[in-house]
Amino acid sequence: MKLATDTHARSVLDTIGHTPLVDVSSLLGEIETAEGVRLYAKLESANPTGSVKDRIALAMLLDARERGALQPGQTVIEPTSGNTGIALAMICGLLGYPMRAVMPANATPERVKMLQTYGAEVIPSPAELGSNGGVRMAQALVAEDPSLFMPMQYENPANPQAHYDGTAVELLDQTDGIIHTFVAGLGTGGTLTGVGRRLREHDAHVKIVAAEPMPGDPIMGLRSLEEGYTPPVLDETLLDRRIIVNNINSVHATRALAKAGVFAGVSAGAALHVAMRVAKDAPAGANIVFLVADSGWKYLSSGLWDRDLDDLEVHMESGHWW
Ligand SMILES: Cc1ncc(COP(=O)(O)O)c(C=O)c1O
Known part of the structure; x- marks a missing residue:
C-alpha cells in the first residue's frame, strides 16, 4: 500500500545528512572561558549507518x-577500517551494486557484522599492515580485475564536495552563519576541506582547526600527517x-561527551578535547562547533567504556588504549 503522503515515507537515502546541531556548552563548566562562549556538537552519528x-x-x-x-550492477570495492565501508555497503545494497570491503583482520567484530548485514563481502587484509596494507591489497585486487570500481575516499573530490554542499550549508543555517571556530578530526581531510572551504567563503575570519x-x-x-601520507x-x-591529541585525552573526552547525552566514537572525543x-x-561570544563523526556502538567490544583509565595508560604503552 502506498502511503498518502511522501513526507512520512522517504527512502533511507533521503535521510542522509540534515543532522542536528546540539548545544553542549555545559561541558565548558570545567574550564575558564570568556563571557558567552558557546560549544555546539554536529551529530553526524544521526546518519542512517551511524556516521558522517x-x-x-x-x-x-x-x-x-x-x-x-x-x-x-558493477561491483564496488573499498579499503576501509570501518565507517566508509559500512556506509558504502548500505547504499550499494539499495542502489544494486555488489560490494567488497577490504579491512584489516583485527577490525572490531561490530564492523564486520554490520558490513555483512548490509550484504557486503568482507576481505581481511593482514592486521599487522594496518590500513595502508588494506589500501595496497584493494589496489592489487583492482589491478587483477579492472571490472571492479574503487571510490577511494582519500582521492575522490566528491568526498569534500559532499561536505561543501551538505554539512557546511546545514551548519551555516543552524548557527545563523555565526561560527568562530570549526573543529573536526582529520582522517581523509574531506570534512575539514569541504566544510572549511564553504565557511571561509562565508566568513574570511572563521578558524578551521584539525584534531590530529x-x-x-x-x-x-x-x-597523523606526520606519518608520511x-x-x-x-x-x-x-x-x-x-592540534595534536592523544588517545587518553580522547577517551576522557568521549566519556564526558556521553555524560552530556552524546554517545559517540573516540574521534568525537578527540575533536571535543x-x-x-x-x-x-x-x-x-564565540560559537565553537565540533563534529561528532560517529556513534559509540561500534566501539563497545573495544572496552572503551569499561576499562578504568589507569588500565588505559598501561595499554597505551603498546600503542593502543584497548
Ligand atoms: C570515526 C571517524 N572520525 C573521523 C573521520 C575523519 O573524517 P574525514 O575522513 O572527513 O577527515 C573518520 C573517517 O575517516 C572516521 O571514520
Whole structure:
C-alpha cells in the first residue's frame, strides 16, 4: 500500500545528512572561558549507518554513476577500517551494486557484522599492515580485475564536495552563519576541506582547526600527517591550526561527551578535547562547533567504556588504549 503522503515515507537515502546541531556548552563548566562562549556538537552519528561517511559514500557513488565510471550492477570495492565501508555497503545494497570491503583482520567484530548485514563481502587484509596494507591489497585486487570500481575516499573530490554542499550549508543555517571556530578530526581531510572551504567563503575570519592524533597513538578514523601520507583531498591551506591529541585525552573526552547525552566514537572525543582547548582562548561570544563523526556502538567490544583509565595508560604503552 502506498502511503498518502511522501513526507512520512522517504527512502533511507533521503535521510542522509540534515543532522542536528546540539548545544553542549555545559561541558565548558570545567574550564575558564570568556563571557558567552558557546560549544555546539554536529551529530553526524544521526546518519542512517551511524556516521558522517553516509554523506560521502552516497556522493561518491552518485558522482561515479553520473560520470559513467560506475555501470549498473558493477561491483564496488573499498579499503576501509570501518565507517566508509559500512556506509558504502548500505547504499550499494539499495542502489544494486555488489560490494567488497577490504579491512584489516583485527577490525572490531561490530564492523564486520554490520558490513555483512548490509550484504557486503568482507576481505581481511593482514592486521599487522594496518590500513595502508588494506589500501595496497584493494589496489592489487583492482589491478587483477579492472571490472571492479574503487571510490577511494582519500582521492575522490566528491568526498569534500559532499561536505561543501551538505554539512557546511546545514551548519551555516543552524548557527545563523555565526561560527568562530570549526573543529573536526582529520582522517581523509574531506570534512575539514569541504566544510572549511564553504565557511571561509562565508566568513574570511572563521578558524578551521584539525584534531590530529599523536603519531603512533591511534584514534580510530583519524590519521597523523606526520606519518608520511597527506591525503590528496585535504587542502592544508584551509587549516588555521592542527592540534595534536592523544588517545587518553580522547577517551576522557568521549566519556564526558556521553555524560552530556552524546554517545559517540573516540574521534568525537578527540575533536571535543581540541574544541575545549580552543574555547579557553576564544573571545567573548564565540560559537565553537565540533563534529561528532560517529556513534559509540561500534566501539563497545573495544572496552572503551569499561576499562578504568589507569588500565588505559598501561595499554597505551603498546600503542593502543584497548
Ligand atoms: C570515526 C571517524 N572520525 C573521523 C573521520 C575523519 O573524517 P574525514 O575522513 O572527513 O577527515 C573518520 C573517517 O575517516 C572516521 O571514520
